[in-house]
Amino acid sequence: MEAKKVKNRTQLLIYILVILGLLAVANYLGVKWFKRIDMTEGKEYSISEPTKKILKGLDDIVNVKVYFSKNLPPNLTRVSTDVKDILAEYKAYAGKNLRITWEDPAESEDAKSMARSLGIPEVQMQTFEKDKAQVMAGYLGIAVLYEDKKEALPVVQNLQNLEYDLTMAVMKVSRKSVPKIGILKIDTLPPIPPQMQMQMQNQGMPETTEQKLAQAYEALRANYEVSTIDISSGAPIDSSIKTLIIPGVGNMTNRKLFEIDQFFMKGGNLIVLADAVEVSMQMGVRAIPQESKLFDLLEHYGVRVEKNMVLDGQCGQVTVPQKYGPFQMNVAVPYPYFIRLGQDGFEKANPAVAPLTEVIFPWASSLTMLVDQDSTKKSSAVKATVLARSSEKSWTVSGYYDLNPQQKWAPASGATLNQHNIAAHLKGDFSSYFAGKSIPSVNDADDTLSQIKLQPSPQDANRQIAPGNKGGNLVVIGDGDFVSGQNAIQGNLAMLLNLVDWMSLDNNLIAIRTRSLKDRTIEADLLKENSSKPNMIRIA
Structure with missing residues (x-):
């Protein structure tokens, strides 16, 4: 009887030890191979x-x-x-x-x-x-x-x-070091003390590059060392800068083009925000076609910014005053000049734009690719990938631009509804725009004297023109204003930050930043489904 009790106790002890051992193994495996079942749409309770x-x-x-x-x-x-x-x-x-x-x-x-x-x-x-x-x-x-x-x-x-x-x-x-990002100074204003900037803004004076892109600067500085790059003196762009953002096409000289080109040829990345039509708010809202040497540089690299504006039935809204009897109220109305892209408008194979759910492009110009878009072909040194397209309910206008939001929206006679390229990525072995040419002087001009081949200035005596690059990265967006001022909404900033991360850092943070962005917009397109003829604006 006593032996049986000892045996039972021994078995019980063995069972307890086995159970404790299994729990220890399960705990070890749980830590070693952690797995959580998350049934939510965006995996909100699991890390990416x-x-x-x-x-x-x-x-x-x-x-x-x-x-x-x-x-x-x-x-x-x-x-x-x-x-x-x-x-x-x-x-x-x-x-x-x-x-x-x-x-x-x-x-x-x-x-x-x-x-x-x-x-x-x-x-x-x-x-x-x-x-x-x-x-x-x-x-x-x-x-x-x-x-x-x-x-x-x-x-x-x-x-x-x-x-x-x-x-x-x-x-x-x-991390061991902080990546550097440059934003090209596009204004012509001299350095202004911070205490004077607010006063100038209140008086309607032109904004500095930092003021115009204040929210973009703030967002980029969370991850990068950001500096404003002034190339008006003809000094080379710092080669330690990973990516240079060019937020507009104005105020370009041959020497500035040269410094941009050589930065690109020596391994730097470029993000160019370039619309061919500028909308001015002075003396009413006006659309002014732009002339810039930067367009020639981009065409040399393989993309043309068309001198037009894209309108889209899938659009954002603007607020306009309307009278209701004796009262006046501000009412939001669809505005086709504000292209609204959802997930279907972005290249799904590109990690920088695939996660985006909503971006608004105000007064954008379309892009035409001048290089091969077929990445499987090896004939071209540069390949182009369209990153963002307007919807199939879009059209373009050029020459005369009616920006009045209270009008009957319809394509011009003979115009067709079609998708248009808004953003593109070009990658490959680019040739320098200045290959075989002399270095432009700092004070170049489009007159007869500037065409005479003069002796190089002392600061250029030892400079050599880099004739090309290997595996260069260029992103062009046909909108110079989509991250400036009040246009710097969450989705727009996310697109710029994703592109900078993709070109300067890695893809790790892109998916995390954009996973919480959801497009919950109820569609209210201007054009009826399955119809090629335009109709009047409908508000859902």
Whole structure:
């Protein structure tokens, strides 16, 4: 009898050890091969493949310090839960190279001081107790640290952007260097002190490049070292700049063209925002065709910016005043000059534009490819890929432009409805526009004297013209204004940032940035389905 009891106890002990062993193995496998089943449309509760790649690539310990109050209002407890979930997934993929700690700064003055030094402020949070609104102080921040570098998420509120913000912070502290981006100065204004810029703007003076693209500058500086490039003195563009953005076609001389061309020939990437018709708001709204040497440069590279404007039945809206009896109200009406592209309008094979769901191009010009678009052929040194097209309900106008939003929209007689190229990527071995020519002088002009071959200036004495490049990347968008001023909406900025990431960094952050962008627009096209004849505007 006693032997049987010993046997039963031994078996029970073995069973317990086996179960504990299985649990340990399951726990190990769960950490080693983490997998979450996420049935949501955009996989909102799972981190993306690019984030997993970045986390697995960490080669040293990155510290994530979470400064969250323990006693959060009921409406913010989900934030804390979701942050714990996503950080657990980060830890599963980063392993020992990601160290996560949680702390409530309210528990000690030292913790409060440390949170402040890392950029985590104490915030006011609203809560309801006994049907009364009350305000309490607390913390909702995250700091990411590596060696002497730190990045802070001061207040975690938008969970949709949490993965992008957190992954970007990890990437920024762990990378060895910060990529450089240049934005070409296109205004002719001299350097203006910041205190005078606002005064000039209020007086209706022309904007500087920084003012015109303020939101683009801000967004790019989150990931890059961004500088305004002034080539009016004829100095070469810094070769350490990865990508140069040219936000317009005006104010171009032969010498400026030369500096752009040589930057491109020596391995730099170009993003050119070039519309052939400028819309001026001075003395009423007017469309003014542009003449620029930059168009000649682009044609040499393989793309022509047509002197037209594209109109599209799939469009954005503008607000116009309308009278209703004795009252006047602002009413949003469709405006075909504002081309609205959804996912169908973008090249699905390109990682920079495929995730985009909505971009508005105001007053854009169409592009014509002058090089081969068939990537399977090897006859051409440069290949072109159209990145964005208007819808099949679009047409073009040229010569005379009626910009009045309150009109009956219809293609001109003889015009056909068709897709038109709005953005394109050219890649290959480009030849220099200045190959076999002399270096233009800084003060060149289109007169007889400028055509005489003069001795090179001292600053050009030792310069050699690079005759071509290998594997060059050029993006041209037929719209110089789609990220300036009020046009810099979320989708437009996402397109520019994606293109810069794709050409300057890698594809990792593109999918994360754009995964939360969803096009929920109810379609209300100007043209009836399956009809080749235009009709009047319909508002759904």
